[in-house]
Amino acid sequence: xxxxxxxxxxxxxxxxxxMTCGTTQAIAGDHPEKDPAHxxxxxxxxxxxxxxxxxCAGCHGVLRKxxxxxxxxxxxxxxxxxxxxxxxxxxxxxxxxxxxxxxxxMTAEETDLMVKYMYNEPPVPPQWxxxxxxxxxxxxxxxxxxxxxxxxxxxxxxxxxxxxRDAGQVCIIDxxxxxxxxxxxxxxxxxxxxxxxxxxxxxxxxxxxxxxMIDMWMKKPETVAEVRCSLDARSIDVxxxxxxxxxxxxxxxxxxxxxxxxxxxxxxxxxLVSTLSYTYDTEEFHPEPRVASIVASHTAxxxxxxxxxxxxxxxxxxxxxxNPSIKMFEAERFLHDGGWDASKRYFLVAANxxxxxxxxxxxxxxxxxxxxxxxxxxxxxxxxxxVDPEFGPVWATGHIGDDVISIxxxxxxxxxxxxxxxxxxxxxxxxxNLFIKTHPKSKWVWVDHPVSKxxxxxxxxxxxxxxxxxxxxxxxxKVADYGKAVHMEYNKAGDEIWVSIxxxxxxxxxxxxxxxxxxxxxxxxxxxxxxxxxxxxxKFNVYNTVRDLY
Ligand code: DHE
Numbered sequence: 001x002x003x004x005x006x007x008x009x010x011x012x013x014x015x016x017x018x019m020t021c022g023t024t025q026a027i028a029g030d031h032p033e034k035d036p037a038h039x040x041x042x043x044x045x046x047x048x049x050x051x052x053x054x055x056c057a058g059c060h061g062v063l064r065k066x067x068x069x070x071x072x073x074x075x076x077x078x079x080x081x082x083x084x085x086x087x088x089x090x091x092x093x094x095x096x097x098x099x100x101x102x103x104x105x106m107t108a109e110e111t112d113l114m115v116k117y118m119y120n121e122p123p124v125p126p127q128w129x130x131x132x133x134x135x136x137x138x139x140x141x142x143x144x145x146x147x148x149x150x151x152x153x154x155x156x157x158x159x160x161x162x163x164x165r166d167a168g169q170v171c172i173i174d175x176x177x178x179x180x181x182x183x184x185x186x187x188x189x190x191x192x193x194x195x196x197x198x199x200x201x202x203x204x205x206x207x208x209x210x211x212x213m214i215d216m217w218m219k220k221p222e223t224v225a226e227v228r229c230s231l232d233a234r235s236i237d238v239x240x241x242x243x244x245x246x247x248x249x250x251x252x253x254x255x256x257x258x259x260x261x262x263x264x265x266x267x268x269x270x271x272l273v274s275t276l277s278y279t280y281d282t283e284e285f286h287p288e289p290r291v292a293s294i295v296a297s298h299t300a301x302x303x304x305x306x307x308x309x310x311x312x313x314x315x316x317x318x319x320x321x322x323n324p325s326i327k328m329f330e331a332e333r334f335l336h337d338g339g340w341d342a343s344k345r346y347f348l349v350a351a352n353x354x355x356x357x358x359x360x361x362x363x364x365x366x367x368x369x370x371x372x373x374x375x376x377x378x379x380x381x382x383x384x385x386x387v388d389p390e391f392g393p394v395w396a397t398g399h400i401g402d403d404v405i406s407i408x409x410x411x412x413x414x415x416x417x418x419x420x421x422x423x424x425x426x427x428x429x430x431x432x433n434l435f436i437k438t439h440p441k442s443k444w445v446w447v448d449h450p451v452s453k454x455x456x457x458x459x460x461x462x463x464x465x466x467x468x469x470x471x472x473x474x475x476x477x478k479v480a481d482y483g484k485a486v487h488m489e490y491n492k493a494g495d496e497i498w499v500s501i502x503x504x505x506x507x508x509x510x511x512x513x514x515x516x517x518x519x520x521x522x523x524x525x526x527x528x529x530x531x532x533x534x535x536x537x538x539k540f541n542v543y544n545t546v547r548d549l550y
Contacts, residue, residue: 038119048117051110053232054189055100062232062255063288064122067308067334068352068377069097077118085115096377096401096431098451127256128209128231133269136228141215143265151219154181157543158492159216161193161202162516166505167534170204170214172221175491175541178518178530182221186212192538194237195545196264197245197296202542205229205236211251213267216542225267229253229260233291237303238264239318240296240546248318250303252291259291259305261321271322280311280330293337295382297362298344298548304362306335306349313349313360313367329367331358339382340548341395341410342440346420348395348408350378357397357408359420369420371408376401381435381487382550384445386466391415391423398433398447405436405447407469426464427472430457435487437550441494442521443467444474448499450484458484461499463524477524479517482507490521492543497521500536508534 040048053062059069066072077085089111092099100106106114150156158175164183168190171183187206194203202214202221209230214221230253239248248270249262261271275289289310296303301319311333317325331351335358338349345363350356351370357378359368380397388394388407392415396407405426409418432452438445445464449457459481465474479485483503490497496518503514516530516539544550 035119038116040113040116040120044113045117045120048110048113049123051106051114052117055105056114057232057254058234059097061288061290061309062122062125065286065288065309066353067290068336072118072122074119074121082115085118086111089114092453094401096399096451099453125231125255128228128253130269130272133227133229133260133272136210137225137268138227139225139266139268141222141224146215146224147217150217155492156216157199159202159542160489160491160498160539161195161204161214161542162500162533162539163190163193163204163537164514164534165189165191165502165537168206169534170202170212171533171536172202172214172216173516173530173539175496178528180530180533182214184212184214184221184223186210186223191234192236193540193545195540195542196238196249197240197546199542199546201246201264202540203236203238203249205233205251207232207234209233209251209253211236211249211262211267213249227262227267227269229262229269230258231255235291235294237294237296239301239303240298241301244301244318248321250294250305250316250318252294252305254290255288257289257291257307259316261318271324273316273324273326275307275310275314277307277310277312279309279333281333286310292335293339293349295338295340295347295548299363302362304347304360306331306338308334308336311335311351313347313358315360315362315365327365329360331360331367332356332370337379337381339380339395339550340385342385342387342393343410344548346410348380348383348397348410350380350397352377352379352400357406359408371420371422373397373399373406373422374425375399375404375406376431378406379434381437382548384436384438384550385410386438386440386445388423388469389467391418394418394423396436396445398428398436399431400433400451401431403428403431403433405433405445405464405469424470426469429460429462429473429476430454432457437488437490437497438466439490439494439497439521439544439549442490442497444521444524445469446488446497446499448485448488450486450502459501461485461488475524477519477526479519479526480515482512483514485517487538489539489541490544490549491541494549495521496527498539500533500539502535502537505535508532 064072090101187210188208232255235252377400412419
């Protein structure tokens with residue numbers, strides 16, 4: 001009876017939407033062998049499970065088997081002991097784990113509870129199948145009731161979709177006038193946005209797996225459909241190949257680990273594919289192979305899906321969407337974020353816990369290489385592409401755990417000696433980098449440091465000169481005196497670079513919940529600020545996102 005009640009509580013907690021993992025097992029008292037000092041009350045367990053989901057699950061997995069961060073199952077944790085675990089949680093580690101206590105994100109009490117939580121078995125969350133997905137689908141404004149042409153004279157191509165992360169909202173900003181023209185609710189701790197191939201719709205994915213779509217042709221852009229695809233997710237993309245524009249969207253689930261294909265006009269769920277499989281190298285079954293980054297091919301009706309824990313890159317042919325053929329490449333563990341080279345033929349993705357960049361060729365449909373970045377935890381976002389005077393076309397990544405930028409040649413035709421090799425490693429300002437960005441029209445490469453151990457670096461951007469990358473940092477630009485400067489994006493013209501200041505939701509009345517800083521790319525001077533935004537993080541310009549310009 002008790003087990004039934006707990007399971008019921010779990011499903012109710014999940015359905016409530018905010019968060020996602022419940023527990024069927026690791027409630028206080030379920031482990032007779034357990035040290036009484038490790039026991040959490042059910043309330044403490046639930047509160048700590050939520051903190052774990054918010055702060056830890058992304059890197060370590062819901063089942064705590066490890067990915068970007070190490071395995072945290074009780075047999076690994078118990079030998080470490082209270083002091084070591086507490087210090088790691090409070091101060092972070094040299095390998096890139098943030099110091100949650102020191103950064104003011106976790107309180108002393110939460111830290112102590114988290115230490116105890118580590119000694120308990122991880123709870124197994126429920127499944128979320130097609131029936132549940134279909135039940136959650138809401139077609140708010142059907143296609144026939146939407147405008148047949150834009151209801152405004154604004155340039156939709158220069159709109160920015162902005163993630164208001166902790167508010168669980170998305171806002172649309174007119175890149176020409178800098179006006180916030182609409183703010184709509186989206187998923188919990190909404191994560192990324194992508195634009196439909198026509199540039200009309202903006203799709204969001206929340207950490208609760210909720211996908212939403214916003215129609216940017218409406219006078220005031222509104223959400224026209226939503227669906228909960230999974231209980232935990234990070235990625236979404238669209239069909240971009242000619243003839244399939246705006247036809248499909250695809251969501252990558254963290255939990256359950258699955259791929260969900262949706263109708264691009266309505267978000268009606270079409271197809272569900274599990275990623276449960278075997279690790280590419282040891283061929284061991286993995287219960288949680290999460291879908292990390294997704295990109296849409298421009299040269300075929302295909303998506304590139306990165307299956308984190310099994311280290312496989314999947315090329316999903318959506319031309320027969322319900323009967324897909326999926327080509328699997330053995331790449332490397334644990335795949336995370338990545339992007340195209342400038343030609344859109346090669347896809348480069350970080351296997352960040354192995355310090356590698358895995359590369360595939362989508363035209364010849366073959367795996368190319370795992371390139372060692374010689375740095376700890378590469379984290380490119382989608383990376384940055386430019387033509388180096390010496391090395392030719394290159395793509396670059398920064399690192400979470402190292403103060404270096406690694407540059408990889410991407411032109412096997414013109415520069416075969418440099419192709420798919422690390423051609424240079426240059427000094428950056430700091431570790432704690434998450435994103436790197438450039439634009440074909442810019443002379444610069446911009447790098448953020450939002451998780452730097454040094455507070456002052458978190459709001460300072462590093463700028464590198466494409467003409468002389470080997471010289472290291474050309475200039476630093478301080479953009480705020482609070483929060484974290486995170487994620488850069490160019491406007492359509494490629495002459496402004498926008499960066500988010502991710503503040504605290506609780507500081508909204510002090511004007512410190514966040515803003516976007518708009519920088520003149522040529523002079524590197526701050527041009528304007530878009531204030532009073534609630535915790536902005538990722539931002540995506542329609543024109544650049546559709547074309548994968550970075
Ligand atoms: Fe992200 C991209 C996962 C934490 C902001 N992030 C991605 C992608 C993945 C991912 C798989 C690639 C999506 C794609 O291209 O399809 N992110 C995770 C995590 O698992 C992790 C480490 C921990 C977690 O619990 O979520 C995590 N991410 C963060 C943050 O803390 C950031 C800075 C703010 C936030 O939202 O919480 C953050 N991630 C972003 C952004 C992108 C992203 C802005 C898209 C970058 C781009 O330019 O495409």
